[in-house]
Amino acid sequence: MKSYDIIVIGGGSGGLTVAAGAVGFGAKVALIEKEREPGGDCLHTGCVPSKALIAAAKELYTARKAAQAYGLELQGEADYGEAFRRVQAAKAAIQPHDSTERFRTLGVDVFYGYGQFRDFHHIEINGDEVIFGKRIVIATGSRAAIPPIEGLQDVDYLTNESVFDMRALPKSLVVIGGGPVGLELGQALARLGCKVTVIDRGTRLLSKEDEEIVPYVQAALEKEMSLMPHTAVHKVEALPGGRKRLYIEQDGNMLQVEADALFIAAGRKPNTDRLGLSHIGIEMDGDHIAAKRTLQTNIPHIYAVGDVIKSFPYTHAAGMEGKIVVGNAVFGLKRKVSYDNVPWVTYTDPEIFHLGMTEKEAREQVGDEICIYKLSLDEVDRFITDGHTEGIVKVITDRKGRILGAHAVGKGAGEWMQQAVLAKHYGHKLSDISQVVHPYPAYSEALMKTANQYWQGKLFQGVTGRLLQAYVKRFR
Numbered sequence: 001m002k003s004y005d006i007i008v009i010g011g012g013s014g015g016l017t018v019a020a021g022a023v024g025f026g027a028k029v030a031l032i033e034k035e036r037e038p039g040g041d042c043l044h045t046g047c048v049p050s051k052a053l054i055a056a057a058k059e060l061y062t063a064r065k066a067a068q069a070y071g072l073e074l075q076g077e078a079d080y081g082e083a084f085r086r087v088q089a090a091k092a093a094i095q096p097h098d099s100t101e102r103f104r105t106l107g108v109d110v111f112y113g114y115g116q117f118r119d120f121h122h123i124e125i126n127g128d129e130v131i132f133g134k135r136i137v138i139a140t141g142s143r144a145a146i147p148p149i150e151g152l153q154d155v156d157y158l159t160n161e162s163v164f165d166m167r168a169l170p171k172s173l174v175v176i177g178g179g180p181v182g183l184e185l186g187q188a189l190a191r192l193g194c195k196v197t198v199i200d201r202g203t204r205l206l207s208k209e210d211e212e213i214v215p216y217v218q219a220a221l222e223k224e225m226s227l228m229p230h231t232a233v234h235k236v237e238a239l240p241g242g243r244k245r246l247y248i249e250q251d252g253n254m255l256q257v258e259a260d261a262l263f264i265a266a267g268r269k270p271n272t273d274r275l276g277l278s279h280i281g282i283e284m285d286g287d288h289i290a291a292k293r294t295l296q297t298n299i300p301h302i303y304a305v306g307d308v309i310k311s312f313p314y315t316h317a318a319g320m321e322g323k324i325v326v327g328n329a330v331f332g333l334k335r336k337v338s339y340d341n342v343p344w345v346t347y348t349d350p351e352i353f354h355l356g357m358t359e360k361e362a363r364e365q366v367g368d369e370i371c372i373y374k375l376s377l378d379e380v381d382r383f384i385t386d387g388h389t390e391g392i393v394k395v396i397t398d399r400k401g402r403i404l405g406a407h408a409v410g411k412g413a414g415e416w417m418q419q420a421v422l423a424k425h426y427g428h429k430l431s432d433i434s435q436v437v438h439p440y441p442a443y444s445e446a447l448m449k450t451a452n453q454y455w456q457g458k459l460f461q462g463v464t465g466r467l468l469q470a471y472v473k474r475f476r
């Protein structure tokens, strides 16, 4: 029987980080992946294809808008095949980095098949070969959660696993779920020419975002598709010709919506079934694996990372967790994970940047002694020159100016807000961002100008302000 220092089950963002890191430090590593090629959700059915589709759709949208503005005529339907090819090309270009071949070259033994616990140290692959692992990392990710809606099991629907394989664009689409998956892809498909309706049962869309951020996104998206928050789907049925009818309830009114296709984007379900977890007594947190801050499960030599644990379901978080597991499982350290400085970006247009606490969370956790700094993007020259003034920056600090949360909505917010992560990570105050020179007219001036407000508050108001004014009067 083959024996390893570390067995990784699942070759996605989390598992590949662990495997590459551990083998680099000299550990004997096995990686088990059930799909033909590693890469997981992010490469095959998540981040990469969605961002490629968003980019293709944005190009078309911008061309249409420009044509209209300059009095040109743009006629005909867009060829969806081009967007499809862009998606496949992006995946193909990144695949070699995550390939079986690359990992074998690194020295990892890659097994193709379903991994399942036989006991605490033995993993069975496809119910056949058994391998031994001194330490085992579960990195099996998640899949689309399918809500219990009457009739859904009898109709065809798309999920993130099938939407990127579509060869033709449906004329109309209903999306169930107004989270990042539903809104990013709903907007992209709308821009490519599909009539999109997004239904969400929550009182507001993007429920994890700061309340002041969401209206900007909602207003922008409503120009391109129909948004129906606070709406329950009671029943789905198939109509002749493949169309679907949804029976929905909004504000007590029973309505019907019809579309050519249905896309389920109603959250994620961790891949914990078929792993034999109950067999070895792994503790669960609902559907997720319960992990300590060292990313160990209740069985100390078994670790878990990525979407399979209930933390931050993002690629960069799975990567960060993977690095911590390398330190803990290879070197026997007890490093602990922290999500305090982990941002996320939702790639709608306008983009949403999110770091740390929202105002509501800050008030609940820190109290009302917090400071809020806000800036509208129409106060920033570069957004004015480019004609993209819709959006805001909002930073929440404690009384001493330490950043508790930083949020923004606007063109490219995911890029120009990153300096807030650096500042927060290294314990800098918001005012430090104001001391750094930003090129003019960069988008990043938006955060600098927000930070300037700290000094305006300090220097021109209160006792310090009065003293300074008195000094200047005498000095003159």
Ligand SMILES: Cc1cc2nc3c(=O)[nH]c(=O)nc-3n(C[C@H](O)[C@H](O)[C@H](O)COP(=O)(O)OP(=O)(O)OC[C@H]3O[C@@H](n4cnc5c(N)ncnc54)[C@H](O)[C@@H]3O)c2cc1C
Residues within 6 Å of the ligand: 009, 010, 011, 012, 013, 014, 015, 032, 033, 034, 035, 038, 039, 040, 041, 042, 043, 045, 046, 047, 048, 050, 113, 114, 115, 116, 139, 140, 141, 142, 160, 181, 271, 274, 275, 305, 306, 307, 308, 312, 313, 314, 315, 316, 317, 318, 347
């Ligand atoms: C449409 C969409 C867009 C997204 N966009 C972004 C984005 O822009 N940015 C971002 O940060 N995140 C994004 N995400 C989230 C991101 O894809 C996930 O958080 C990330 O992939 C999780 O990594 P993971 O390693 O936990 O799981 P995965 O990457 O899914 O990897 C799990 C792997 O385990 C394998 N596996 C499962 N069970 C077994 C088994 N029993 N035996 C062997 N192999 C098994 C699977 O085949 C898979 O390869 C997006 C998600 C979706 C759905």
Ligand SMILES: NC(=O)c1ccc[n+]([C@@H]2O[C@H](COP(=O)([O-])OP(=O)(O)OC[C@H]3O[C@@H](n4cnc5c(N)ncnc54)[C@H](O)[C@@H]3O)[C@@H](O)[C@H]2O)c1
Residues within 6 Å of the ligand: 147, 148, 149, 176, 177, 178, 179, 180, 181, 182, 184, 199, 200, 201, 202, 205, 206, 207, 231, 232, 233, 265, 266, 267, 268, 312, 313, 314, 344, 345, 346, 347
């Ligand atoms: N840019 C990014 O980083 C990015 C992009 C896409 C996805 N992701 C990751 O993927 C995860 C999953 O995204 P998601 O959008 O699928 O999930 P989500 O949980 O964020 O949102 C799902 C939405 O579906 C709604 N919903 C659930 N059941 C419903 C029902 N029966 N009827 C109507 N609405 C219903 C919920 O109210 C919620 O608003 C995210 O948490 C995120 O971590 C990240």
